[in-house]
Each structure stands twice: as structure tokens, then as C-alpha cells.
Amino acid sequence: MKDEAGFTGKPHEDLAALLAGEMAAVDALIKARMASKNAPRIPEVTAHLVEAGGKRLRPLLTLASARLCGYDGPYHVHLAATVEFIHTATLLHDDVVDESAQRRGRPTANLMWDNKSSVLVGDYLFSRSFQLMVETGSLRVLDILANAAATIAEGEVLQLTASQDLKTDESIYMQVIRGKTAALFAAATEVGGVIAAAPEAHVTALRDYGDALGISFQIVDDYLDYSGTSGNMGKNTGDDFRERKLTLPLIKAVAAADATERAFWKRVIEDGKQVAGDLDHALELLARHDALAATRADAVYWSMQAKAAISGLPDSKIRRLLTGIADYVVARVA
Amino acid sequence: MKDEAGFTGKPHEDLAALLAGEMAAVDALIKARMASKNAPRIPEVTAHLVEAGGKRLRPLLTLASARLCGYDGPYHVHLAATVEFIHTATLLHDDVVDESAQRRGRPTANLMWDNKSSVLVGDYLFSRSFQLMVETGSLRVLDILANAAATIAEGEVLQLTASQDLKTDESIYMQVIRGKTAALFAAATEVGGVIAAAPEAHVTALRDYGDALGISFQIVDDYLDYSGTSGNMGKNTGDDFRERKLTLPLIKAVAAADATERAFWKRVIEDGKQVAGDLDHALELLARHDALAATRADAVYWSMQAKAAISGLPDSKIRRLLTGIADYVVARVA
Secondary structure (H helix, E strand, C coil): CCCCCCCCCCHHHHHHHHCCCHHHHHHHHHHHHHCCCCHHHHHHHHHHHCCCCCCHHHHHHHHHHHHHCCCCCCCHHHHHHHHHHHHHHHHHHHHHHHCCCCCCCCCCCHCCCCHHHHHHHHHHHHHHHHHHHCCCCCCCHHHEEEHHHHHHHHHHHHHHHHHCCCCCCCCHHHHHHHHHHHHHHHHHHHHHHHCCCCHHHHHHHHHHHHHHHHHHHEEEEEEEECCCCCCCCCCCCCCCHHHCCCCCCHHHHHHCCHHHHHHHHHHHHHCCCCCCCCCHHHHHHHHHHHHHHHHHHHHHHHHHHHHCCCCCCCCCCCHHHHHHHHHHHHHCCC | CCCCCCCCCHHHHHHHCHHHHHHHHHHHHHEEEECCCCCHHHHHHHHHHHHHHCCHHHHHHHHHHHCCCCCCCCHHHHHHHHHHHHHHHHHHHHHHHHCCCECCCEHHHHHHHHHHHHHHHHHHHHHHHHHHCCCCCCCHHHHHHHHHHHHHHHHHHHHHHHHHCCCCHHHHHHHHHHHHHHHHHHHHHHHHHHCCCCCCHHHHHHHHHHHHHHHHHHHHHHHHCCCCCCCCCCCCHHHHCCCCCCCHHHHHHCCCCCHHHHHHEEEHHHHCCCCHHHHHHHHHHHHHHCCCHHHHHHHHHHHHHHHHHHCCCCCHHHHHHHHHHHHHHHEEEE
16 A cells, blocks of 8 residues: 555665665676576575565665765665675575574575585675675775674674573673674665765764664564564564574573573573473563563664664655664564 | 705795795784684684694795785785685585585584584684785775685585586586686785786786696695595595595596496496495596596696796796796695
8 A cells, every 4th residue: 555655654665666776776786696607506596595585675775875875876786786695695604504494484595405505605695795896996895894794704603602601691692683683784874875975974874874773673583583473474483492592582581580480591592401381481481571572672772773873864755764664673563 | 854955845835934924924814813802612613723734825825926026015914814714714614515524634613513613604714804805905806806706606516516417527627626726726826916016917927827736736636535645634535435526537437437337437426325345446447547647647737837827927936936836736646
């Protein structure tokens, strides 16, 4: 349903419609660059992922940031494709690491082919992303994306050791999600401003927006894992619990736990000895300590930070849609 | 044992001695950049690999190429560390893909920790390599290394599908080894010339040298897998056979096979149904068709190509040592 201005009420869809021509160029570039004439396994795996769609939120943020800053050159399209390639490469490797069977409601590549293909095709996409960004000729863009890539990998490794350790607190959790999610959001928006040669204050505003939006986005994701609805496609309630991942809701419940509750968390998360009924008991403990409500409040706080970051930028339709996206992310948990 | 000029007769060791100060700087940079204050698993894994040593041949080639072209700035050290990081990252991922248990005579990281750590720490090292090369500020260097990274990943994926397929011929084999080995050798020498702002003809000569040396090096490696001696540390005769990898010796034997032999190769490689005595029979077939001698001849051919590539460069001690390295690579199979 659209209102009189032609908007759907979903700001990311409205933004995609506003930038439809450029999004089509990004899609075409992604399809061209994910191919390989020498290794036919590569397009098989990448097509499986790319056809599954996904929201293409990260490339959209890059295009929007560049256009917001008045960019009229061609390279925001390269950067948007770069960001999506990095994202896709990390998904391929994450699914190997998590031993996942489903992604976006379809079997994962590691299940359809094997872990080997997921590891190596991920490497291929990462190197392709690197070629794309070199084509922009901007050393500053390369620096931002190289730093983001290192932060992402570091966050993923930290998650490996931290996620099953009851000593993991909110500050470690923030490091993990800044790495696994916010670093790429922040780079996606920052490089949009940089390629447009925007004033430093605008570049900083865009980076801070992406960082806060990414944090909010990931907290919502972790929240929904314990209160999933039909809007939460391709993921089931309790996946993180079964994978013994200490995300924000659990961290809050563990911090408030008495000795008996602590023993429960130790058994199910650290020792991994889960039995029938444990998820229900975990949900009871989350409710007892208002852990989900507190998690939602944190998501809303970061959404507000995102909006505040760009509130000083000149008013424009794109800026209003970016603000709308920050609202929309937390509307999923309203 | 050293001769009167202080040389050991092993040209890579002599070159390392000649460039000892810069190699120490490369080692220090590698140690500094492989660290991570946030994720302690990272230095654990990287220290395991870096302490195991290895020949550091690739960074040595970068330093030597830059010095050969008269470079006196600091960035060949960054590039040498970059090249070693890319190499180490691919080793970590290769060991996951090959399910290897040993590397350089020690247990592999995937065995010491797990596949997850190997995948993610590999990603981390790759992103660190990327940061290092950005610091050089040379877009041309970035372009060369981005292309090399894509060729490496493509070669690895191609190997996945080609290595157990009897249709794989020598031209596909060349694509695979250019990817898995020669691309990084070629980039290592080329960026040395580029950072030194050498004349184009010198840059091309260095790249061609690295390419041919890498090809020769890999053919020798594949040869030694069927005629291993004590000099071939950490690898056992027949590893490739047991892993059903169609390398050059087998490709030559398959090309000359009669129907009975073909059925044997199909069973042991394509179908993977190996029984006791199969490796001995494979060695008999290699001997029957002179496949090892022909493989060695190819290695010698590429060693000569490597020497020819740099024969037109001004005479210098470093050039003579690079020529010596090309000889030394094939001396392992003399």
C-alpha cells in the first residue's frame, strides 16, 4: 500500500525505490563480478546466495550516503557492490563457523555444496571486493574498508571464544557486535561520504549513523531470537540458545542471576548440556529479570543515537528516509 | 659450510643473509601486526604458524626485487610482510579445505584449535595484509595484489572441482598452480619493482621471473610427493594420492593410460576407492610412462624460463642470487 507521495511506509523500500536506477547498476555489477570463467563452482555458489536476495541494506546505505552528499560520479556503485561482496563473503564463512543449515529461508551453501566451497568462494568474493574498491582510486576509501575488514574478522574471532563464556559482559558483547555487524554498516555509510568529498563533519555524522544503526540492528536480531514472530524469516526462536551463544538478553539475565540460575546458565551455555525444557526455562529467567525489555531499550537507545548523528545534516528526502530506517529497525521489536 | 665469500651454497640463505636487516624488520612487522588486543585466540594461532618458521621465501623475493631495482625507502618491508600474511592466510584455509593434520612438521591449526579458528584467523590475516599494503599508498601495488588475491582464490576453487576429475589436463593444471602458487610469487616480485619505480621492462622481467619460479616450485612439490626424500620435511610420499589430487605426474600417466590403467585411475582418484597396494601400483604406472621424468623436465623448463626472464637485468649480486634460487628449486629433484 502506498500513500499519496508513492511511499510504502517501509523506509528502506522507499529508499530503494528512490535509488532504483543505481540499485539496478549495483546488481548488474555484482552479477558481473561474482562470475568466474575458470572455476564454474564459483558462480553456482554465489548465484545461490545472490538469488536468495536479502534486503541489500548495506549497499543501499552506501548509495544513499553518497547521494545525500551530492555525489554524481560512478564510484558509489562500485563501493555499494564492494560492501555487499564483503557481507556475502562473511555470510559464507559464518555459516561454516556456525555449522548453519539455513540462511534466508534456504539451505546454506555449506550444506548444498560443502564447507570447502564456502571457505574458498568466500575468499574469492573478498578478493573481488578488494578489486572493486581499488578501482575507485581513493586511498582513503581503501583505508576505511581495510580497517573495517580487520575489525569484522577480529569480532568474529572474539565471538568464538567469548560467546560460550559466562564472564562475557556487555562491553565484550559490544566489541563483538561492532565487529560482526556495525563495522560494515559504519564503513558503508562513511565511504559514501568520502567518495562524495563531503565535509569532514558530514563524513563523521554518516559514519556514526552507520555504527549506531548497525549496533541497533544486531541487538534487535539478538532480541528476536528469543521472541521470534513470523516477521523473523529463516530463523527460529532459540537458535542462539541451542548454539550456546551468549547474546545481550542472556548476558543481562546472567548478570542478575542468583546461584541456582547461574548453575543453570553454566550447564546450558558453558557446558553445553541442554535437555528438553531448557529453552522454556531460559525464557522464564529472561522474563523474571526483564532482560528482553532491557535489551529492547538498548536497541531503541542506539536507534536514537543513529538519528541524532545525522540530525545536523541538511534536510533532504534521503536524510529523512535514513532517519526512517533507524526507526524501522526498532519498530520490529515494538 | 661457507665458501671464502661467506656464502653457504644455498642461494635463498645467502640472499636472506645479504638482506638480514630488512628480513628482521619484516619479522618484527609480522609479529606486531599479527597481534590482536581484543581477541586472544588470534595471536595463539598466528604464533603457532609463525614460530614454525617456513622459508619466508616470498617476502625475501619482495625485498630482493625492490633492492635489485635500487629501492631505498621503507615500504618494501610492508609489502614483504603483506605477501607473507597472504601466504599464511591461504595456508590456514588450505588446511581446512584439505583436512590436513600436519604443516611444516607440526600439527595444523585446524587440529590444534578447530576449523572455525582457522577460517576466521585466516580472514583476519588477510585483512591485516590489506591494511599493510594500503599503508604503502601505491594504487598500482594495490591493484597487483588485489588481482593476485582473486587469482589465488579462483585457483583454489578450480582445484576443488578439477583435482578429482580425470578430464583435468595439463592446461587446467597450469591454471590451478598459477592460482595456488605462481600468482603470489609473481605479485611478490612485481610489487618489489613497482615500489622501486623501476622501468616497465624491469617490472615485467621481475613478474615473469616470479611467475615461472612459482610454477617450477609447485611442479617440484608435486613431483616430490611421489618421490619424497628426507629433504621433503613434513610431507609424506603419496599424500596427494591419498587425497585424490590429480597433479602433474598423474595427469601425464593418465594421458598415456590404456583401458586397464584408466579403470585403475578412475577407481582410485575419481571414485576414491583405494585399497592397500594402490600407491605402489600408481608408482609402477608413473615409471612405466616416464611420468616423473617428464614432470621433472617441466620443472627444469620453468626454472630456465625464470632465469631467462631476469637475464637482461643489470648484473648484480642480488640478480645472481635470484638466478641461483631458480637453479636451487630444481636441484631438489636432480
